[in-house]
Amino acid sequence: xxxxxxxxxxxxxxxxxxxxxxxxxxxxxxxxxxxxxxxxxxxxxxxxxxxxxxxxxxxxxxxxxxxxxxxxxxxxxxxxxxxxxxxxxxxxxxxxxxxxxxxxxxxxxxxxxxxxxxxxxxxxxxxxxxxxxxxxxxxxxxxxxxxxxxxxxxxxxxxxxxxxxxxxxxxxxxxxxxxxxxxxxxxxxxxxxxxxxxxxxxxxxxxxxxxxxxxxxxxxxxxxxxxxxxxxxxxxxxxxxxxxxxxxxxxxxxxxxxxxxxxxxxxxxxxxxxxxxxxxxxxxxxxxxxxxxxxxxxxxxxxxxxxxxxxxxxxxxxxxxxxxxxxxxxxxxxxxxxxxxxxxxxxxxxxxxxxxxxxxxxxxxxxxxxxxxxxxxxxx
Numbered sequence: 001x002x003x004x005x006x007x008x009x010x011x012x013x014x015x016x017x018x019x020x021x022x023x024x025x026x027x028x029x030x031x032x033x034x035x036x037x038x039x040x041x042x043x044x045x046x047x048x049x050x051x052x053x054x055x056x057x058x059x060x061x062x063x064x065x066x067x068x069x070x071x072x073x074x075x076x077x078x079x080x081x082x083x084x085x086x087x088x089x090x091x092x093x094x095x096x097x098x099x100x101x102x103x104x105x106x107x108x109x110x111x112x113x114x115x116x117x118x119x120x121x122x123x124x125x126x127x128x129x130x131x132x133x134x135x136x137x138x139x140x141x142x143x144x145x146x147x148x149x150x151x152x153x154x155x156x157x158x159x160x161x162x163x164x165x166x167x168x169x170x171x172x173x174x175x176x177x178x179x180x181x182x183x184x185x186x187x188x189x190x191x192x193x194x195x196x197x198x199x200x201x202x203x204x205x206x207x208x209x210x211x212x213x214x215x216x217x218x219x220x221x222x223x224x225x226x227x228x229x230x231x232x233x234x235x236x237x238x239x240x241x242x243x244x245x246x247x248x249x250x251x252x253x254x255x256x257x258x259x260x261x262x263x264x265x266x267x268x269x270x271x272x273x274x275x276x277x278x279x280x281x282x283x284x285x286x287x288x289x290x291x292x293x294x295x296x297x298x299x300x301x302x303x304x305x306x307x308x309x310x311x312x313x314x315x316x317x318x319x320x321x322x323x324x325x326x327x328x329x330x331x332x333x334x335x336x337x338x339x340x341x342x343x344x345x346x347x348x349x350x351x352x353x354x355x356x357x358x359x360x361x362x363x364x365x366x367x368x369x370x371x372x373x374x375x376x377x378x379x380x
Contacts, residue, residue, distance in 0.1 A: 001344035002029020002334075007176070008363075010081040011058065013037060013352075016131075016156065017164035017192065018087030018115040019054040024169050025083070026057035027334035027343055033359050035074055036352035038064045038380025053331050055349035061360070062353030062380055065096055070378035073365060074098060079107045080363050082179075083172055087115040090125050100187050110185040111175040115168050117159075119191030131159035134192040138163075140200060147217030147224065163195030220244065226276035227252070227266060230305055237288035238305035239295075241279075252300035256282055353379065 007030040011022035019034075026032040034055065047053075061077070063070040075098060078084050086093050093099045100112045117134045118124040135141045135158050145152035168190030179185045206212035211220075218224040221242075227249055230240045243249040249266050253259045263278055264271030283291065288304050295302035306314060312323045312330055324333040327348035334343040356379055360370045373379060 001342065002027070003338055003341040003343075004028040004030040005341070007031065007083070008081045009033070010035060010078050010084045012084070012086040012088070012093075014087035014115075016087075017160040017168070017190075018085055020161050020165040021113065021115060021168050021172075021190075022058060022085050023054045023056060024165060025085075025172075027346065029341070029343060030083075032058040033077065033355070033363070034058045034060045035065075035077070036060050036062045038062045038070075038353070049349055049351045050327060050329055052349040053329070056326065056331070056346040058349070059355035059359055060350050060352050061356045064378055064380055067376060067378045069369075069373040069376035071097060073360070073369065073373050073378055075102065076365055076369070077359070077363055078110070079103055081107070081110065083111040083113060083176060085113045085115065085168070085172075090114075090116065090120045108185060109179040109183050111172050111179055112185065112187045113168050113172045113190060114187060115164060115190045117164075117192045119194060120189045131156040131192070134163070135159040135196050138193055138196040138200060139203075140196050143200075143203065143216050143222060145216050147215060149217070151216065158199070159192050159196055163197075163199055164190060164192040167195035167198070224272070226272050226279055229276070231280055231283035233283055233288045233291060234285060235287040235289075239283060239288055239291050240303050240305050241301060243299075243301040248299050248301050251298060252295070252302070255294055255298060255300055258282060 004025060007025070009022065009025050009030045009032040011019065011032055011034045013019070013034050013036045022032050022034065063074050065071055065074060074096075078098060086098075094101075100110075103110045103112070114120060116125070117129045117131075118127065132141065132153055135154075140158055141151045141153070143151075144154050144158075168188060171188040171190060175186050175188050203212060206219075207214070213219050213224075216222060221228050221244070223229050225244075228242045228244060230238045232238055241252060243252045246266060250259070253261075253263065258278070261278070264275045266275070268275075286294075291302070292304050296304070311317060317323055321333055323330055324345060325331075326346050329348070331346065334346065337343075
Protein backbone atom coordinates (compact mmCIF):
# COMPACT_ATOMS: atom_id res chain seq x y z
CA UNK A 1 0.00 0.00 0.00
CA UNK A 2 1.05 3.60 -0.53
CA UNK A 3 2.25 5.64 -3.51
CA UNK A 4 5.69 3.96 -3.53
CA UNK A 5 4.36 0.38 -3.65
CA UNK A 6 6.67 -1.70 -5.82
CA UNK A 7 9.72 0.50 -5.20
CA UNK A 8 12.70 -1.41 -3.77
CA UNK A 9 15.06 0.30 -1.33
CA UNK A 10 18.23 -0.95 0.36
CA UNK A 11 19.20 0.88 3.55
CA UNK A 12 22.63 0.46 5.07
CA UNK A 13 22.09 0.33 8.84
CA UNK A 14 23.03 3.50 10.67
CA UNK A 15 21.68 5.95 13.24
CA UNK A 16 19.47 9.03 13.11
CA UNK A 17 18.73 10.64 9.76
CA UNK A 18 19.51 7.73 7.42
CA UNK A 19 17.10 5.26 9.10
CA UNK A 20 14.49 8.02 9.42
CA UNK A 21 14.80 8.51 5.67
CA UNK A 22 14.24 4.77 5.17
CA UNK A 23 11.27 4.86 7.54
CA UNK A 24 9.67 7.66 5.53
CA UNK A 25 10.03 5.69 2.30
CA UNK A 26 8.64 2.57 3.98
CA UNK A 27 5.71 4.60 5.32
CA UNK A 28 5.00 5.65 1.72
CA UNK A 29 4.80 2.03 0.65
CA UNK A 30 8.33 1.26 -0.55
CA UNK A 31 9.80 -2.17 0.18
CA UNK A 32 12.76 -1.28 2.40
CA UNK A 33 15.31 -3.86 3.43
CA UNK A 34 17.96 -2.89 5.96
CA UNK A 35 21.42 -4.39 5.75
CA UNK A 36 22.36 -4.77 9.40
CA UNK A 37 25.72 -5.68 10.79
CA UNK A 38 26.39 -9.08 12.27
CA UNK A 39 27.18 -9.17 15.98
CA UNK A 40 26.93 -6.05 18.14
CA UNK A 41 25.87 -3.05 16.09
CA UNK A 42 28.39 -0.55 17.43
CA UNK A 43 25.97 2.23 16.43
CA UNK A 44 25.95 3.92 19.83
CA UNK A 45 22.31 3.36 20.79
CA UNK A 46 20.87 -0.14 20.91
CA UNK A 47 17.08 0.15 21.07
CA UNK A 48 15.05 -2.85 22.20
CA UNK A 49 13.54 -4.17 18.98
CA UNK A 50 9.97 -3.14 19.76
CA UNK A 51 11.09 0.48 20.31
CA UNK A 52 13.29 0.69 17.23
CA UNK A 53 10.59 2.79 15.59
CA UNK A 54 12.86 4.13 12.85
CA UNK A 55 13.09 0.52 11.73
CA UNK A 56 9.35 0.00 11.41
CA UNK A 57 7.89 -1.47 8.22
CA UNK A 58 11.35 -2.67 7.13
CA UNK A 59 12.82 -6.13 6.76
CA UNK A 60 16.33 -6.91 7.96
CA UNK A 61 19.18 -8.98 6.64
CA UNK A 62 22.38 -9.23 8.71
CA UNK A 63 25.57 -9.33 6.62
CA UNK A 64 29.23 -9.24 7.53
CA UNK A 65 30.58 -6.65 5.11
CA UNK A 66 34.14 -7.66 5.97
CA UNK A 67 33.40 -11.09 4.53
CA UNK A 68 33.89 -11.48 0.76
CA UNK A 69 30.74 -13.59 0.41
CA UNK A 70 28.73 -11.10 2.44
CA UNK A 71 30.04 -8.23 0.37
CA UNK A 72 29.02 -10.02 -2.82
CA UNK A 73 25.49 -10.51 -1.50
CA UNK A 74 25.22 -6.87 -0.41
CA UNK A 75 26.31 -5.83 -3.90
CA UNK A 76 23.74 -8.13 -5.47
CA UNK A 77 20.96 -6.70 -3.33
CA UNK A 78 21.88 -3.08 -4.09
CA UNK A 79 22.08 -3.95 -7.79
CA UNK A 80 18.46 -5.13 -7.66
CA UNK A 81 17.17 -2.01 -5.87
CA UNK A 82 15.63 1.18 -7.18
CA UNK A 83 17.26 3.23 -4.43
CA UNK A 84 19.95 2.81 -1.78
CA UNK A 85 20.49 4.87 1.38
CA UNK A 86 23.83 5.07 3.16
CA UNK A 87 24.94 7.34 5.98
CA UNK A 88 28.66 6.61 6.34
CA UNK A 89 31.52 9.09 6.13
CA UNK A 90 32.54 9.92 2.56
CA UNK A 91 34.65 7.14 1.08
CA UNK A 92 33.49 4.26 3.31
CA UNK A 93 31.18 2.71 0.71
CA UNK A 94 33.87 3.11 -1.95
CA UNK A 95 36.39 1.28 0.23
CA UNK A 96 33.89 -1.53 0.63
CA UNK A 97 33.49 -1.72 -3.14
CA UNK A 98 29.88 -0.54 -2.88
CA UNK A 99 30.27 3.02 -4.10
CA UNK A 100 28.06 4.50 -6.85
CA UNK A 101 30.54 3.77 -9.62
CA UNK A 102 30.25 0.04 -8.85
CA UNK A 103 26.67 0.02 -10.10
CA UNK A 104 26.90 2.31 -13.14
CA UNK A 105 26.88 -0.61 -15.58
CA UNK A 106 24.78 -3.24 -13.81
CA UNK A 107 22.16 -0.86 -12.31
CA UNK A 108 22.26 2.35 -14.39
CA UNK A 109 18.92 3.59 -13.03
CA UNK A 110 19.95 3.26 -9.37
CA UNK A 111 19.25 6.30 -7.19
CA UNK A 112 22.09 6.47 -4.66
CA UNK A 113 21.17 8.49 -1.56
CA UNK A 114 24.04 9.66 0.64
CA UNK A 115 23.22 11.06 4.09
CA UNK A 116 25.93 13.01 5.89
CA UNK A 117 26.18 16.03 8.15
CA UNK A 118 28.85 17.99 6.28
CA UNK A 119 28.40 16.67 2.73
CA UNK A 120 30.55 14.59 0.42
CA UNK A 121 33.22 17.26 0.10
CA UNK A 122 34.42 20.39 1.86
CA UNK A 123 36.92 21.09 4.68
CA UNK A 124 34.78 19.33 7.30
CA UNK A 125 33.63 16.37 5.19
CA UNK A 126 35.76 13.81 7.05
CA UNK A 127 35.11 15.22 10.55
CA UNK A 128 32.82 13.59 13.10
CA UNK A 129 29.78 15.59 14.12
CA UNK A 130 26.18 15.53 15.25
CA UNK A 131 23.03 17.55 14.74
CA UNK A 132 24.08 20.34 17.12
CA UNK A 133 27.32 20.89 15.18
CA UNK A 134 25.63 20.96 11.78
CA UNK A 135 22.99 23.49 12.77
CA UNK A 136 25.65 25.58 14.55
CA UNK A 137 27.57 26.51 11.39
CA UNK A 138 24.41 27.40 9.48
CA UNK A 139 23.33 30.12 11.91
CA UNK A 140 20.18 28.21 12.89
CA UNK A 141 21.37 27.36 16.40
CA UNK A 142 22.41 30.94 17.09
CA UNK A 143 18.92 32.14 16.15
CA UNK A 144 17.03 29.85 18.54
CA UNK A 145 16.61 30.73 22.20
CA UNK A 146 15.87 33.51 24.66
CA UNK A 147 17.42 36.95 24.46
CA UNK A 148 20.53 37.15 26.61
CA UNK A 149 20.66 33.38 27.11
CA UNK A 150 22.72 30.67 25.36
CA UNK A 151 21.22 29.10 22.22
CA UNK A 152 18.49 26.53 22.83
CA UNK A 153 19.05 23.07 21.35
CA UNK A 154 15.90 22.28 19.29
CA UNK A 155 16.11 18.49 19.81
CA UNK A 156 17.47 16.95 16.59
CA UNK A 157 14.46 18.04 14.56
CA UNK A 158 16.02 20.96 12.68
CA UNK A 159 19.20 19.19 11.58
CA UNK A 160 18.98 15.40 11.48
CA UNK A 161 15.38 15.04 10.47
CA UNK A 162 14.42 18.43 8.98
CA UNK A 163 17.50 19.46 7.04
CA UNK A 164 18.70 15.86 6.68
CA UNK A 165 16.12 13.10 6.22
CA UNK A 166 13.36 15.18 4.67
CA UNK A 167 15.68 16.76 2.13
CA UNK A 168 17.26 13.44 1.20
CA UNK A 169 13.82 11.89 0.68
CA UNK A 170 12.77 14.81 -1.53
CA UNK A 171 15.98 14.52 -3.52
CA UNK A 172 15.73 10.76 -3.92
CA UNK A 173 12.11 10.90 -5.07
CA UNK A 174 13.01 13.62 -7.59
CA UNK A 175 15.91 11.47 -8.83
CA UNK A 176 13.63 8.43 -8.99
CA UNK A 177 11.19 10.35 -11.20
CA UNK A 178 14.09 11.27 -13.50
CA UNK A 179 15.43 7.71 -13.51
CA UNK A 180 12.06 6.24 -14.45
CA UNK A 181 11.74 8.74 -17.30
CA UNK A 182 15.29 8.40 -18.64
CA UNK A 183 16.69 5.12 -17.29
CA UNK A 184 19.56 7.07 -15.72
CA UNK A 185 20.09 7.15 -11.97
CA UNK A 186 22.26 9.56 -10.02
CA UNK A 187 23.85 10.28 -6.65
CA UNK A 188 21.89 12.45 -4.20
CA UNK A 189 24.25 14.24 -1.79
CA UNK A 190 22.05 14.83 1.27
CA UNK A 191 24.13 17.09 3.53
CA UNK A 192 22.39 18.27 6.69
CA UNK A 193 24.19 21.63 6.52
CA UNK A 194 22.77 22.20 3.02
CA UNK A 195 19.24 21.35 4.08
CA UNK A 196 19.34 23.55 7.18
CA UNK A 197 20.76 26.45 5.19
CA UNK A 198 17.88 26.00 2.75
CA UNK A 199 15.38 25.99 5.61
CA UNK A 200 16.71 29.41 6.63
CA UNK A 201 15.68 31.03 3.31
CA UNK A 202 13.02 33.24 4.89
CA UNK A 203 15.37 34.35 7.68
CA UNK A 204 17.96 35.36 5.07
CA UNK A 205 15.33 37.48 3.33
CA UNK A 206 14.08 39.10 6.54
CA UNK A 207 17.62 39.84 7.73
CA UNK A 208 18.59 41.62 4.52
CA UNK A 209 15.31 43.57 4.59
CA UNK A 210 16.18 44.82 8.05
CA UNK A 211 13.14 43.00 9.48
CA UNK A 212 15.13 40.43 11.48
CA UNK A 213 17.43 41.43 14.31
CA UNK A 214 20.59 39.39 14.64
CA UNK A 215 19.98 39.01 18.38
CA UNK A 216 18.00 35.86 19.15
CA UNK A 217 14.76 36.13 21.07
CA UNK A 218 14.04 39.68 19.90
CA UNK A 219 12.14 39.08 16.67
CA UNK A 220 8.60 38.45 15.52
CA UNK A 221 8.50 34.63 15.53
CA UNK A 222 11.43 33.66 17.75
CA UNK A 223 9.80 34.43 21.10
CA UNK A 224 10.75 38.09 20.99
CA UNK A 225 7.22 39.30 20.30
CA UNK A 226 4.93 39.01 23.37
CA UNK A 227 2.10 37.79 21.13
CA UNK A 228 4.18 34.86 19.81
CA UNK A 229 5.33 33.04 22.91
CA UNK A 230 4.36 30.66 25.70
CA UNK A 231 3.02 31.73 29.10
CA UNK A 232 2.71 30.07 32.49
CA UNK A 233 -0.72 29.36 33.93
CA UNK A 234 -2.08 29.19 37.47
CA UNK A 235 -1.42 25.43 37.71
CA UNK A 236 2.21 25.60 36.62
CA UNK A 237 1.44 24.57 33.02
CA UNK A 238 1.95 26.56 29.82
CA UNK A 239 -0.07 27.82 26.88
CA UNK A 240 1.19 29.01 23.49
CA UNK A 241 -0.16 31.99 21.57
CA UNK A 242 0.69 33.23 18.08
CA UNK A 243 -1.81 35.85 16.85
CA UNK A 244 0.62 37.76 14.62
CA UNK A 245 -2.22 39.27 12.57
CA UNK A 246 -3.94 42.23 14.29
CA UNK A 247 -7.42 40.78 13.74
CA UNK A 248 -6.46 37.58 15.53
CA UNK A 249 -4.70 39.49 18.32
CA UNK A 250 -7.89 41.48 18.84
CA UNK A 251 -9.83 38.22 19.24
CA UNK A 252 -7.30 37.01 21.82
CA UNK A 253 -7.63 40.18 23.89
CA UNK A 254 -11.41 40.13 23.67
CA UNK A 255 -11.68 36.54 24.86
CA UNK A 256 -9.18 37.18 27.65
CA UNK A 257 -11.17 40.20 28.81
CA UNK A 258 -8.37 42.58 27.92
CA UNK A 259 -9.90 44.41 24.98
CA UNK A 260 -10.49 47.56 27.08
CA UNK A 261 -7.58 47.11 29.48
CA UNK A 262 -5.41 49.81 27.93
CA UNK A 263 -2.68 47.47 26.73
CA UNK A 264 0.14 48.88 24.58
CA UNK A 265 -0.19 48.67 20.79
CA UNK A 266 0.64 45.24 19.41
CA UNK A 267 3.43 46.37 17.09
CA UNK A 268 5.02 49.04 19.28
CA UNK A 269 8.32 47.24 19.88
CA UNK A 270 9.39 49.67 22.59
CA UNK A 271 6.30 48.67 24.54
CA UNK A 272 6.77 44.90 24.08
CA UNK A 273 8.19 44.39 27.61
CA UNK A 274 5.10 46.03 29.13
CA UNK A 275 2.75 44.06 26.86
CA UNK A 276 4.51 40.84 27.81
CA UNK A 277 4.20 41.65 31.52
CA UNK A 278 0.47 42.32 31.21
CA UNK A 279 -0.16 39.15 29.22
CA UNK A 280 1.89 37.09 31.69
CA UNK A 281 -0.13 38.46 34.60
CA UNK A 282 -3.39 37.64 32.85
CA UNK A 283 -2.46 34.09 31.89
CA UNK A 284 -1.27 33.38 35.44
CA UNK A 285 -4.81 33.95 36.77
CA UNK A 286 -6.29 30.77 35.28
CA UNK A 287 -5.29 27.14 34.80
CA UNK A 288 -4.31 25.69 31.46
CA UNK A 289 -7.64 23.85 31.24
CA UNK A 290 -9.56 27.04 31.96
CA UNK A 291 -7.74 28.89 29.19
CA UNK A 292 -8.43 25.98 26.83
CA UNK A 293 -12.14 26.32 27.58
CA UNK A 294 -11.98 30.03 26.74
CA UNK A 295 -9.60 30.11 23.78
CA UNK A 296 -9.13 26.73 22.12
CA UNK A 297 -10.85 26.40 18.74
CA UNK A 298 -11.12 30.16 18.23
CA UNK A 299 -9.10 32.39 15.90
CA UNK A 300 -6.97 33.58 18.83
CA UNK A 301 -4.13 31.32 17.58
CA UNK A 302 -3.97 29.44 20.87
CA UNK A 303 -2.94 25.96 21.98
CA UNK A 304 -2.00 24.29 25.26
CA UNK A 305 1.62 23.18 25.62
CA UNK A 306 1.35 19.40 26.02
CA UNK A 307 3.70 16.57 26.83
CA UNK A 308 4.04 13.69 24.36
CA UNK A 309 1.73 11.56 26.50
CA UNK A 310 -0.88 14.34 26.63
CA UNK A 311 -0.56 15.09 22.91
CA UNK A 312 -1.49 11.50 22.16
CA UNK A 313 -4.85 12.04 23.90
CA UNK A 314 -5.67 15.48 22.52
CA UNK A 315 -9.07 15.40 20.73
CA UNK A 316 -7.66 16.77 17.47
CA UNK A 317 -4.86 14.18 17.33
CA UNK A 318 -7.34 11.45 18.24
CA UNK A 319 -9.78 12.54 15.53
CA UNK A 320 -7.05 12.44 12.89
CA UNK A 321 -5.52 9.20 14.13
CA UNK A 322 -2.20 11.01 14.34
CA UNK A 323 -0.73 8.55 16.85
CA UNK A 324 -1.04 4.85 16.13
CA UNK A 325 -0.57 1.79 18.33
CA UNK A 326 1.57 -0.79 16.55
CA UNK A 327 2.35 -3.89 18.54
CA UNK A 328 1.20 -2.02 21.68
CA UNK A 329 3.81 0.69 21.05
CA UNK A 330 2.53 4.22 20.45
CA UNK A 331 4.08 6.01 17.47
CA UNK A 332 3.24 8.74 14.97
CA UNK A 333 1.18 7.56 12.01
CA UNK A 334 2.59 7.96 8.47
CA UNK A 335 2.36 11.43 6.97
CA UNK A 336 1.31 13.05 4.69
CA UNK A 337 -1.98 11.44 3.65
CA UNK A 338 -3.00 10.38 0.15
CA UNK A 339 -6.50 10.23 -1.32
CA UNK A 340 -5.86 7.53 -3.94
CA UNK A 341 -2.92 5.57 -2.50
CA UNK A 342 -3.22 5.67 1.28
CA UNK A 343 -0.35 4.29 3.29
CA UNK A 344 -1.00 1.13 5.26
CA UNK A 345 -0.51 0.81 8.99
CA UNK A 346 3.18 0.59 9.97
CA UNK A 347 4.54 -2.87 10.72
CA UNK A 348 6.47 -3.48 13.94
CA UNK A 349 10.28 -3.31 13.70
CA UNK A 350 12.19 -6.57 13.53
CA UNK A 351 15.47 -7.72 15.03
CA UNK A 352 18.66 -7.51 12.99
CA UNK A 353 18.80 -10.39 10.54
CA UNK A 354 15.25 -11.57 11.19
CA UNK A 355 14.38 -11.74 7.49
CA UNK A 356 17.70 -12.89 6.03
CA UNK A 357 16.45 -16.03 4.30
CA UNK A 358 13.22 -14.44 3.06
CA UNK A 359 15.06 -11.47 1.57
CA UNK A 360 17.57 -13.69 -0.21
CA UNK A 361 14.71 -15.65 -1.75
CA UNK A 362 12.41 -12.72 -2.56
CA UNK A 363 15.16 -10.63 -4.13
CA UNK A 364 16.29 -13.49 -6.36
CA UNK A 365 19.78 -14.13 -5.00
CA UNK A 366 20.93 -17.42 -6.60
CA UNK A 367 20.77 -20.36 -4.22
CA UNK A 368 24.39 -21.28 -4.91
CA UNK A 369 25.48 -17.80 -3.87
CA UNK A 370 23.35 -18.04 -0.71
CA UNK A 371 24.83 -21.43 0.17
CA UNK A 372 28.35 -20.11 -0.37
CA UNK A 373 27.54 -17.17 1.86
CA UNK A 374 26.21 -19.38 4.64
CA UNK A 375 29.19 -21.71 4.43
CA UNK A 376 31.58 -18.76 4.35
CA UNK A 377 30.12 -16.98 7.38
CA UNK A 378 28.57 -14.07 5.48
CA UNK A 379 25.62 -13.91 7.85
CA UNK A 380 27.45 -14.22 11.14
